[in-house]
Amino acid sequence: MVNYIIRRIGYALILLVLVSFVSFAIIELPPGDYLTQKIEQLRARGDRSAEQQVERLRQRYGLDKPFLERYVNWAVNFLRGDFGESFEYERPVSEILGARLGYTVILAIATTVFTWALAIPLGVYSAVKQYSLGDQIISVISFIGLGMPGFLLALIVLYFAVILFNMEVVGLFSPEYERAPWSIGKVLDLLSHLWVPALISAITGIGGLVRIMRGNLLDTLGQPFVEAARARGLKNRTVIWKHAVRIAINPLITILGSDVFPSIVVGSSLVAIVLNLPTIGPVFVDSLRKLDMYLAGTCIVFLTFMLLVGNLVADLLLAWVDPRIRLE
Amino acid sequence: MTTTATQVEHTQTQTDARPLLLEVQDLKVEFTIRGGVVKAVDGLTFDIKRGQTMGIIGESGCGKSVTARAILRMIPKPGKITGGRILYYRRPRHPKPGEEDKVEVIDVTKLDPDGEVIRQIRGGEIAMIFQEPMSSLTPVYTAGTHINEAVTLHRLLPIKKLGDQMVERIMEYRRVTKEEARAIAIEMLRRVGIPKPEQRVDSYPHQLSGGQRQRVMIAIALSTEPAMLIADEPTTALDVSIEAQILDLMRDLQRTTNMAIMFITHNLGVIASMADEIVVMYMGKQVERAKVVDLFYNPKHPYTKALLQSVPRLGPKTGQRLASIEGMVPDPLNLPTGCVFHPRCPAFVAGKCDKIVPKWTQVGENHWVRCLLYEE
Numbered sequence: 001m002v003n004y005i006i007r008r009i010g011y012a013l014i015l016l017v018l019v020s021f022v023s024f025a026i027i028e029l030p031p032g033d034y035l036t037q038k039i040e041q042l043r044a045r046g047d048r049s050a051e052q053q054v055e056r057l058r059q060r061y062g063l064d065k066p067f068l069e070r071y072v073n074w075a076v077n078f079l080r081g082d083f084g085e086s087f088e089y090e091r092p093v094s095e096i097l098g099a100r101l102g103y104t105v106i107l108a109i110a111t112t113v114f115t116w117a118l119a120i121p122l123g124v125y126s127a128v129k130q131y132s133l134g135d136q137i138i139s140v141i142s143f144i145g146l147g148m149p150g151f152l153l154a155l156i157v158l159y160f161a162v163i164l165f166n167m168e169v170v171g172l173f174s175p176e177y178e179r180a181p182w183s184i185g186k187v188l189d190l191l192s193h194l195w196v197p198a199l200i201s202a203i204t205g206i207g208g209l210v211r212i213m214r215g216n217l218l219d220t221l222g223q224p225f226v227e228a229a230r231a232r233g234l235k236n237r238t239v240i241w242k243h244a245v246r247i248a249i250n251p252l253i254t255i256l257g258s259d260v261f262p263s264i265v266v267g268s269s270l271v272a273i274v275l276n277l278p279t280i281g282p283v284f285v286d287s288l289r290k291l292d293m294y295l296a297g298t299c300i301v302f303l304t305f306m307l308l309v310g311n312l313v314a315d316l317l318l319a320w321v322d323p324r325i326r327l328e
Numbered sequence: 329m330t331t332t333a334t335q336v337e338h339t340q341t342q343t344d345a346r347p348l349l350l351e352v353q354d355l356k357v358e359f360t361i362r363g364g365v366v367k368a369v370d371g372l373t374f375d376i377k378r379g380q381t382m383g384i385i386g387e388s389g390c391g392k393s394v395t396a397r398a399i400l401r402m403i404p405k406p407g408k409i410t411g412g413r414i415l416y417y418r419r420p421r422h423p424k425p426g427e428e429d430k431v432e433v434i435d436v437t438k439l440d441p442d443g444e445v446i447r448q449i450r451g452g453e454i455a456m457i458f459q460e461p462m463s464s465l466t467p468v469y470t471a472g473t474h475i476n477e478a479v480t481l482h483r484l485l486p487i488k489k490l491g492d493q494m495v496e497r498i499m500e501y502r503r504v505t506k507e508e509a510r511a512i513a514i515e516m517l518r519r520v521g522i523p524k525p526e527q528r529v530d531s532y533p534h535q536l537s538g539g540q541r542q543r544v545m546i547a548i549a550l551s552t553e554p555a556m557l558i559a560d561e562p563t564t565a566l567d568v569s570i571e572a573q574i575l576d577l578m579r580d581l582q583r584t585t586n587m588a589i590m591f592i593t594h595n596l597g598v599i600a601s602m603a604d605e606i607v608v609m610y611m612g613k614q615v616e617r618a619k620v621v622d623l624f625y626n627p628k629h630p631y632t633k634a635l636l637q638s639v640p641r642l643g644p645k646t647g648q649r650l651a652s653i654e655g656m657v658p659d660p661l662n663l664p665t666g667c668v669f670h671p672r673c674p675a676f677v678a679g680k681c682d683k684i685v686p687k688w689t690q691v692g693e694n695h696w697v698r699c700l701l702y703e704e
Binding site: 223229235 | 400402442447448449450451452455456458459460463464465466467468474477478481482532534545548
């Protein structure tokens with residue numbers, strides 16, 4: 001098992017290097033770079049000193065060097081904890097992301113808890129009471145959730161909250177707490193704002209999970225070992241949870257790894273943009289649009305990193321809960 | 329003495345004087361599906377005595393398994409018991425003094441299928457083993473966990489308590505502790521012939537062979553000391569040598585525990601070596617019922633005869649082709665009129681068999697048949 005983990009970590013490192021290289025290259029692909037855009041802007045304003053100024057920036061950011069050299073520089077510095085500087089914000093990437101990381105993690109955790117706490121019981125109910133009215137209602141709602149993009153739902157919620165209830169749902173804080181130091185009041189204020197984006201992301205995330213849970217459980221309920229458990233005289237509830245759900249839930253653990261972990265870095269970016277949340281998602285999307293390479297590259301590397309960690313954790317969890325796939 | 333006289337008379341008319349355990353009377357089970365109603369079991373009547381082995385045979389889809397599940401009230405949706413009674417002669421599992429012989433008659437068909445009473449009966453008093461040992465154990469739990477589950481649910485251990493002043497002894501019971509349950513599990517695994525039971529108790533199902541898994545299933549079933557075991561084709565998925573071992577094991581255990589067995593199979597060879605009495609089913613109806621010897625040497629119903637002829641025999645070559653039953657199993661939604669077997673019956677009498685539904689007729693001592701040939 002230890003061997004296996006070490007091997008997996010080795011593969012993960014190789015993959016990280018490859019992904020960082022490819023993403024770096026892809027961000028470079030569009031013609032021009034961030035500074036080309038900037039020059040255009042300055043020229044349009046008729047600024048004469050612009051070109052010299054830009055030339056200085058170009059040297060400072062190393063944009064005059066060839067692609068490979070820039071990548072190696074960035075990668076080496078990355079390992080030292082220096083992720084480079086954002087062109088857009090003119091501040092170190094680590095600073096920009098660091099400021100937003102806390103909220104992103106909190107939101108990701110809140111979303112995950114919401115999603116899973118709702119999806120699993122709903123999926124189980126849907127399967128156990130197959131074709132009942134409750135099942136039909138849950139199915140319709142989860143298909144809507146599955147089909148509707150999160151940002152659209154966010155817009156709808158925004159509209160109704162403002163028009164009908166005159167509620168403030170944008171951001172994570174009320175204006176009076178925005179710049180205030182941390183206090184009990186600020187935490188409560190955060191919680192009172194947090195549930196809106198968490199719920200919106202949850203509703204769009206629940207649909208898929210409910211359907212998977214329902215399908216898996218229906219398959220499992222038809223298995224002979226479920227009938228055998230019932231024939232042993234166990235309570236219905238014990239049969240369903242201890243013998244059926246316990247098996248049916250395994251595939252969801254894989255989803256936990258490949259879905260939840262990356263969302264800690266860039267969870268539901270579009271919802272965050274609509275609701276103006278101070279999370280990493282909007283910054284990441286913006287950096288891709290503006291060719292803010294080091295910022296975008298750092299986000300992608302961390303995204304990949306979380307995905308790899310998530311998969312490893314999921315595999316270890318699976319091995320822990322399911323003796324059949326344990327490596328001897 | 330009059331009592332002995334009647335007893336002798338009794339044994340003469342009814343060779344089996346063991347007390348009744350289960351009485352199935354005119355049982356009907358129907359599945360309402362989109363295309364109509366399937367009568368999975370239609371008017372089944374038989375009884376099982378304590379310690380007896382009752383065999384039920386028939387082709388796939390004839391209602392054998394549904395019958396077994398009806399007894400435990402585990403018929404899958406959309407099946408329903410639509411008629412008849414299943415009387416279970418229940419003896420207290422943990423009797424107080426003086427109540428050892430008390431028999432309570434429970435009509436299983438009237439019980440709530442998720443209720444307390446049927447759950448005590450399931451596993452505790454009537455245990456069941458299944459056709460597919462490969463998938464009848466929950467893959468994430470060890471053999472020991474499975475046995476523990478049954479034992480802690482159904483088995484109580486006696487604590488003897490002396491009354492304050494009188495001679496009267498009060499028996500009380502307590503639940504089995506974790507350690508005791510594990511000890512019982514190991515003991516059960518040893519009894520069903522699993523090598524190194526102390527280690528095997530912690531094995532997961534995928535670490536056991538098919539035969540071992542069926543042994544574990546038997547160990548689970550017997551760990552609660554049930555009054556009856558329903559074995560639904562327990563050896564169908566196993567190869568022949570393992571089948572023989574499992575059958576031997578079941579016979580041995582039955583001898584030591586005086587447990588009744590309801591043995592469901594489509595294999596005539598297996599049933600001949602296991603059962604005292606046999607019910608033959610065809611399309612949800614019982615067509616013949618007899619002692620095993622009578623059935624094999626003196627079959628009455630044309631279907632039973634055909635079944636027996638279709639068994640391959642070892643021995644001197646006769647050059648004959650193996651007999652098979654003509655025609656196909658009818659569509660269960662569209663059963664033939666009159667006798668359901670008439671389209672395939674070699675003794676078919678036109679104008680009678682396709683019009684008149686045969687009655688359940690006694691043709692000998694403990695020998696019943698449903699065929700117009702034997703009606704007056």
